[in-house]
Amino acid sequence: MKILVCISNVPDTTTKITFTDNNTQFNTNGVQFILNPYDEIALARAIELTDGGNGSVTVINVGEVNTEPTIRKALAIGATDAVRINAKPHDAWFVAFQVSQYIKANKFDLILTGRESIDYNGSKVAGMLGELLDLPSVSIIKKLEIAGGNATVEREIEGGKEVLTIPLPFVAGCAEGVAEPKIPNMRGIMSARTKSLSVIEPVEVKTFSDVISYETPAPRGQVKLVSADDPAKLVELLHTEARVI
Ligand SMILES: Cc1cc2nc3c(=O)[nH]c(=O)nc-3n(C[C@H](O)[C@H](O)[C@H](O)COP(=O)(O)OP(=O)(O)OC[C@H]3O[C@@H](n4cnc5c(N)ncnc54)[C@H](O)[C@@H]3O)c2cc1C
Structure with missing residues (x-):
């Protein structure tokens, strides 16, 4: 089975977000980039599904040369090979279109993405890929099993669970539960180089x-600590300052 995993290079979750060029560009200065956590989950499941020589896992990223450390990390985790489409990912449509062209020229049995990128949080690429490739696309899956050319996937729905069966090939956006992310071992790190x-x-x-512009949320107000012995003070502050009672 040939699996393609789309990977996004995103700022580390602890990054302090600032903007440049009149708030139109994300300031990447000093930012540590990581493999999108949901893509790590998708990659881990792809590796499990092809374990024991049962196929290959290609990772693909639309990004400039600075994304290569993240791509190498995916190779160290266990991807077979990697492709980088050499462009700044302008938006989700641009990313999906570029990836779809690659898939049209290189057939895959399964295309996995993360449920969303943790930077722009669009949750759009998987759906767009399905449309561009005329393939089924399932969003936010929590479980993925493959047997005999069909997949069974589970999705979480309000108050319950949806179980679907889908013929291969199809596109799926993976979330927590699909697999446990894998940590690269020394052998993986060494082999990723070649x-x-x-x-x-x-x-x-x-x-x-x-x-047009980005804006960060307004800074939170300072925390005021009230002594446990002084509930009247708490009530007063909730009334006069927080104005919630
Ligand atoms: C340097 C830089 C500049 C950017 N400039 C802009 C901009 O000007 N305007 C704007 O709207 N966005 C911009 N982006 C965001 C970028 O376009 C997003 O990565 C892309 O639009 C997908 O966004 P999304 O949140 O919709 O992805 P989602 O649909 O939430 O992502 C879902 C999944 O799609 C896959 N995926 C997402 N991105 C990629 C990728 N690049 N390569 C391969 N697979 C991917 C991953 O599997 C991911 O888990 C920029 C990003 C970077 C790094």
Whole structure:
């Protein structure tokens, strides 16, 4: 089985977010980038499904050369090979279109993404890929089993669970529960250096969105500590300052 896992290079969750160019560009200065955590889950399941020589796992990223450490990490975790489409990922449409062109030229049995990227949180790429490739696309899956050319997936729904069966190939956005993320071992780290990472140029595509500006949330107010012996003070503050009672 040939599996493609789409991977996104995202800022570490502890990053202090700032913007440049009149609040239109994310300031990447000093930012530590990581493999999107949901993509780690997708990758771990792909590795499990192809365990024991039962296929291959290719990871693909749309990004510039600075994403290569993240791609190498995916190779160290256990991907067979990697592809980087050499372009700044302008938006979800741009990413999905580039990846879809690669898939059209290189057939896969299963295409996995994360449920969302933890930076722009669009949850769009998997759905767009399905449409562009005319394939079924299932979002936010929590379990994935494959048997005899069909997949069984579980999705969480309000107050319950949905179980679906889907013929291969299809696209799925993976969430917690699909697999436990894998930590690269020393052998993986060493072999990642020599695994194939092909760089291909993007195709021309019309983009439809441009960012007008970004804004960070207003800073939170300071915390006031009230002595446990003084409930009247707490009531007064809730009334006069927080104005919630
Ligand atoms: C340097 C830089 C500049 C950017 N500039 C802009 C901008 O100007 N405007 C804007 O809207 N966005 C911008 N982005 C965000 C970028 O376009 C997003 O990564 C992409 O749009 C997907 O966003 P999403 O939140 O919709 O992804 P989602 O749909 O939430 O992602 C779901 C899954 O899709 C896959 N995926 C996402 N991104 C990639 C990728 N790059 N390569 C391969 N697979 C991927 C992953 O599996 C991910 O888990 C920028 C990102 C970077 C790194």
